[in-house]
Amino acid sequence: MAEEANSEIPEDSGTPLIQKYGVLSVLVVLLMIGVGRIVLQSGFLEPELGEVILEQKGPVWALAADSQSRSLAAGGKDKAIRIWDTQQSKLTDTLYGHTNDVTVLAFDSSGQRLVSGSLDKTAVVWDVATARDLFRLVGHEERIEGVSFDPTGNTLATASWDKTVRLWDAKTGEHLKTLEGATKGLNSVAFSPDGQLIAAGGWDYRVHVWSVESGQLLTSILEHGGGVMDLAFSPDGSLLASAAWDSTVITWDMQSMKLANVYGGLNGWIVSVAFSPDGQRIAASAEGGQLIVWDQPSRKIVQQCPGHSGRVTNVDFLGDGNHITSSGEDGTIRMWEF
Numbered sequence: 001m002a003e004e005a006n007s008e009i010p011e012d013s014g015t016p017l018i019q020k021y022g023v024l025s026v027l028v029v030l031l032m033i034g035v036g037r038i039v040l041q042s043g044f045l046e047p048e049l050g051e052v053i054l055e056q057k058g059p060v061w062a063l064a065a066d067s068q069s070r071s072l073a074a075g076g077k078d079k080a081i082r083i084w085d086t087q088q089s090k091l092t093d094t095l096y097g098h099t100n101d102v103t104v105l106a107f108d109s110s111g112q113r114l115v116s117g118s119l120d121k122t123a124v125v126w127d128v129a130t131a132r133d134l135f136r137l138v139g140h141e142e143r144i145e146g147v148s149f150d151p152t153g154n155t156l157a158t159a160s161w162d163k164t165v166r167l168w169d170a171k172t173g174e175h176l177k178t179l180e181g182a183t184k185g186l187n188s189v190a191f192s193p194d195g196q197l198i199a200a201g202g203w204d205y206r207v208h209v210w211s212v213e214s215g216q217l218l219t220s221i222l223e224h225g226g227g228v229m230d231l232a233f234s235p236d237g238s239l240l241a242s243a244a245w246d247s248t249v250i251t252w253d254m255q256s257m258k259l260a261n262v263y264g265g266l267n268g269w270i271v272s273v274a275f276s277p278d279g280q281r282i283a284a285s286a287e288g289g290q291l292i293v294w295d296q297p298s299r300k301i302v303q304q305c306p307g308h309s310g311r312v313t314n315v316d317f318l319g320d321g322n323h324i325t326s327s328g329e330d331g332t333i334r335m336w337e338f
Helices: 047-051
Strands: 028-032 037-041 060-065 071-076 080-085 090-096 102-107 113-118 123-127 132-137 144-149 155-160 165-169 175-179 186-191 197-202 206-211 217-222 228-233 239-244 249-253 258-263 270-275 281-286 291-295 301-304 312-317 323-328 333-337
Touching: 060 113, 060 323, 071 102, 071 113, 080 102, 080 113, 102 144, 113 144, 113 155, 123 155, 155 186, 155 197, 165 197, 197 228, 197 239, 206 228, 206 239, 239 270, 249 281, 281 312, 291 323
Parallel strands: 037 333, 060 102, 144 186, 186 228, 228 270, 270 312
Antiparallel strands: 028 037, 060 071, 071 080, 080 090, 102 113, 113 123, 123 132, 144 155, 155 165, 165 175, 186 197, 197 206, 206 217, 228 239, 239 249, 249 258, 270 281, 281 291, 291 301, 312 323, 323 333
16 A cells, blocks of 8 residues: 555555565575565575665555466556566566556466556556556546456456445456445455455455345454454455454454454554465564464464564465565565475
């Protein structure tokens, strides 16, 4: 999330930034992408590597990787989106299509299309191979802070500070329906692995869950004591994790739609959460360079990853589950190896 003053939202509030990208057998690789330098750091057992000082050109607000670990996309304050080929380790394209900060990015399951959301209140769907914009999604009245393709790649969702989730035909850009029920702006959106449910969280402290088919609001759960910043379904869809500014991660049983567990150990605002590919670990990130990993069933902390300065804006597991990626307001992105 890019910066904006608000009575409830601090000016330096951050947005989830990175999704998955390929595992690179490197110690430290610096990639200058224009909106900031990316650091790929393998091996968090050597915390001194986290002390690398980078010359900043501006924050990287959004980062995503395709499911096959072939491409990495980054966007930020300069309004551009840069595509990095992880196999050839080179910048392949720079995409321009927004008139304000790029806040969020997501690839579809094939890795052939990318959707970007922005402070300009629009989302753009891109063809990755040709680096061309396919269409622009217009309709939100406030900034877009969440984007997600469904598992089939046929439907995509956008979540906005206008309190709505909009569903779109991912092939044509046709607006399908608007999901309502939130009373304040939304920061995140996620499809369940089977594509039947969609969840969103935001500044009303609630986790909202709708039926994708009917658009009916199934539940709106209030347990957090702060804004919900990020959501992640477990790989089997049985759990939904929510990260919030009340310093907790909560998991929800999706059959009963009730609280399953509460995870603590981080101080301050938690802004990102992710499940490992086997669903047995949960990672979350927060202020002050904090990045933590829990054992999901026992809720025990199994790893802490030092390195970032300031807020760690996003965390995710790589496809093999043995690596974690993270990004920070310090302008860096790191890769940690278990």
